[in-house]
Amino acid sequence: MNISERTEKNKPIEAVSIYFNKMKGASRMNTGFDYIDSLISAAGVFMAVGVICLLAFAFQYSVIMGPLGASCVLVFVAHKGPLSQPRQIIGGHILSTIAGLSIWSIFGKDLFILTITLVVVLIIMSFTKTMHPPAAASALVAVNFETGWGVLIPIVIGVFLIVFISMIYNNLFPKRQYPQYWL
Numbered sequence: 129m130n131i132s133e134r135t136e137k138n139k140p141i142e143a144v145s146i147y148f149n150k151m152k153g154a155s156r157m158n159t160g161f162d163y164i165d166s167l168i169s170a171a172g173v174f175m176a177v178g179v180i181c182l183l184a185f186a187f188q189y190s191v192i193m194g195p196l197g198a199s200c201v202l203v204f205v206a207h208k209g210p211l212s213q214p215r216q217i218i219g220g221h222i223l224s225t226i227a228g229l230s231i232w233s234i235f236g237k238d239l240f241i242l243t244i245t246l247v248v249v250l251i252i253m254s255f256t257k258t259m260h261p262p263a264a265a266s267a268l269v270a271v272n273f274e275t276g277w278g279v280l281i282p283i284v285i286g287v288f289l290i291v292f293i294s295m296i297y298n299n300l301f302p303k304r305q306y307p308q309y310w311l
Contacts, residue, residue, distance in 0.1 A: 168301060172204035176293045180286050187282040191273045195221070196286045198262035203294040207306045211260055214291045214307050220260030221287045224249045225280055228267030237274055245271050 180196045199221070202212040210216070228245050235241045249267045253259045270279055291307075298306035 165303070166205075168304075169204040172294070172297045173200050175297065176200040176204065176290055179289055179293060183282055183286055183289065187278075189275060189279050189282050191269050191275065192266070192279065192282055192286060195262045195265035195269060196283070196290065198265065199260065199287070199290055202260075202262065203290060203306065204298070207294065207298050207304060208308055210308075212306075214310055216258050216260040217263070217291055218287045219256060219258030220253050220263030221266050221283055222280075223252050223256060223258060224263040224267040225270055225283045227252055228270035229275075229277055229280065231267075232271040232274065233277075237271055242268060242271055 177193075177197050177200050180200065181193065184190050184192050184196070199217055202209065203217065206212050227249050231241060231245050231248065235244075245267050246264055249264050250259075253263065266283055269275065294306050298304040
């Protein structure tokens with residue numbers, strides 16, 4: 129066996145090795161931890177989730193707590209991130225909920241429809257530059273719990289409240305600015 133034959137035999141093994149090496153990660157995470165910033169974030173989440181709880185229970189749609197609560201975590205813990213900005217939160221939740229409710233109204237609820245809903249919502253958020261992962265959960269909640277169109281009202285009110293509370297609260301602290309951008 130010559131060198132070129134040995135090299136050809138090793139290509140699949142090398143490809144598998146490269147594939148699994150990608151799973152190690154590109155770099156190490158910064159292990160520095162800012163306790164004060166974490167407490168500030170936790171207090172903001174506490175306030176916003178408290179308001180969202182009142183809203184959810186007032187409208188009798190407690191199922192919206194999951195998606196909106198996750199958005200609260202993002203806007204207070206990762207307030208500088210691109211997925212935490214107002215366009216993504218407001219647009220993502222509203223468009224996703226409308227898409228989910230539309231799909232549910234036409235096709236009803238089943239496992240395949242839940243899957244299709246998530247795919248459609250991800251495409252919509254990608255095209256509109258409103259990618260916000262918790263918003264995808266709003267669509268799934270609308271379909272899975274068959275909430276009806278009434279759920280759109282507390283979702284819309286909730287996302288505006290989250291952005292408003294985050295703007296007021298995050299900007300109280302010198303090292304925080306929210307939002308980073310609007311559009």
